[in-house]
Amino acid sequence: MPADTPLLRAALKARSEPGGAVTLGHVAQRAGVSPSTVSRILNGSAKVSDEKRRAVEAAVAELGFRPNPVARGLAGGRTFSVGVVTQTISSPFYGEALFGIEKTLEQQGLVPLFVSGNWQESDESKAIATLLSRRVDGVIVLAGRLPDAALQAFSREVPMVVIGRRLQGPQLFSFGFDNRAGARLAVQHLIDQGHRRIAFMAGDMAHHDATERLEGYRDALERAGIAPNPQLIVQGDFTEPGGMQATARLLQREASFSALFASNDQMAIGAILSLHRAGLRVPDDVSVIGFDDVQAARYMLPPISTVHMSIFDIGRLAAEAMLSLLQGAMPAVAAPAPALVVRESTRRLAH
Amino acid sequence: MPADTPLLRAALKARSEPGGAVTLGHVAQRAGVSPSTVSRILNGSAKVSDEKRRAVEAAVAELGFRPNPVARGLAGGRTFSVGVVTQTISSPFYGEALFGIEKTLEQQGLVPLFVSGNWQESDESKAIATLLSRRVDGVIVLAGRLPDAALQAFSREVPMVVIGRRLQGPQLFSFGFDNRAGARLAVQHLIDQGHRRIAFMAGDMAHHDATERLEGYRDALERAGIAPNPQLIVQGDFTEPGGMQATARLLQREASFSALFASNDQMAIGAILSLHRAGLRVPDDVSVIGFDDVQAARYMLPPISTVHMSIFDIGRLAAEAMLSLLQGAMPAVAAPAPALVVRESTRRLAH
């Protein structure tokens, strides 16, 4: 930890001196009531006469009093903050969710504490540990690699909301997106356009998202009576460079394809670039569809057809679920249904 | 605030019961010393005999003691957290910086508190207010619209690091990137490729970045003896759709151009799409260069030439500067120099 110094100490002391440091006690004095009464009014934790309530509210306003969350945390056990374990804070996919979470929490006076899990089990549990030591009131986990059991164990300590996975626990609520249905939508779209040789680029199979999207791909083929061809399935890792490499591998194989379904937009972007390098044009030679509807997908050349997941809403819903949990209720939210977005990277197969 | 409930209270109480709640007092007891001694050892705030130190360290290890930051915050005035005012948490540009900040702070046991300013003065000052009420030890501000005076005022309350702007204050450190030099690099590159009719797409002029990049553009033209043509300057807003619209406006004008310098990559991306819609190909008909070297720039079709700003490093440097401030020292960091990255969206002008 940074060494202690005069400058710092002075700075910090300054904040607790006149001007800034209006305390609950001051409010009480000003309003002519006891501190407990002020506290009760602030927290609505008991009935108080209207007269005193008005006096206190006036005092709060005049003094510009803002309760100190640190003190509240120590005394009441609630810190009015909720931890959020995100995988990559700069991810185009999860970034939106964080925004939704922040927006929703702030309406209730709660502050999110974002920590990165970096898709690594060790980082994730370290992240949760710091959050717990910070005494957050709840924890929201965005997917990740932590075993279910670990998550469930943590949920005995704090209310938890886990998104992108499905599991149960004491004060644990989770909801996933309907990846399977979304994938079916994508593949069905390709089929509707006359494609039958449809390649699939899988994401990192350690993610549920990845396996579910593969299942959706298989579902759709089966429904259309198309025999799945293992030669047309490549392994990717949900990143752009991974998408490029996977595409290169795919092109080396015997099997040909007229369309490619990439399990996420980032890989689709990589794939398009890689196809271009190989002299294949999208959508003229190959139709490409992604998944997620990341911002960038709109502005690619060509703009990418994809499956829309309103990530912002997912963040919002996760935060709302957390609010319910904090109120002792079991949340009743469900992920919004995925929707097909047709842009210009897919087209009807020319005969 | 969420209402209080039995469930929540139970959950929180659980955390303060056996198992989890090893306190400093327990450690003291176990080690046979006073709490103050334990505190001193933990903080290195005074000399302690080796004998007791060892005893305490052993006790800490055996009990798995983790100091409670909330209590430390209340007692010592330091919360071991630093606030970060970011504009858009999901921005491809700033997202990277956040990661750099997080990484650097965590090495010192500090936690970042991210809040969004949404490029709005009101949101930004609200954000800073929340951070102050949370008693963060310092605040890092990424650019933004808050007037210098406001920032300087806040810096009397907490140590501050402001990046992307240049200003001075009591315990305030700021550093900007060298936008002007970066812009010169970009334009010089175009000139080196034989271009002389070079259009410029400005960013939101409320940002210093925007004005500085414009200056760099003018510098480079002047050095090359090219008369600037106001017809070739369009106003954008640093976003993709803004880049599209600005390009459309540019194309309606009389003046023609063989190259376009967009003040950031997001607008460059929009511009390329818009040019494409107008039947112009990049780089065959128009060379386009951006600024920032955002991830997406690498994977566009064509991959975009740009000016590299290592945003991650900038975040890291900001955090390091904050650490210095917290130690009472004036930071001595400077932003890394911008570097030209030539990819495939620019090419030599055909005669």
Added chain:
DNA sequence: TTGTAGGCGTTATCAA
């Protein structure tokens, strides 16, 4: 309905 008193887990002050 209201006030008093004690405590939350640490740090800081002041003696010893």
Added chain:
DNA sequence: TTGATAACGCCTACAA
């Protein structure tokens, strides 16, 4: 070098 003791700002039985 060490240990009491008093804060830090708020919450919450408990008592009135």
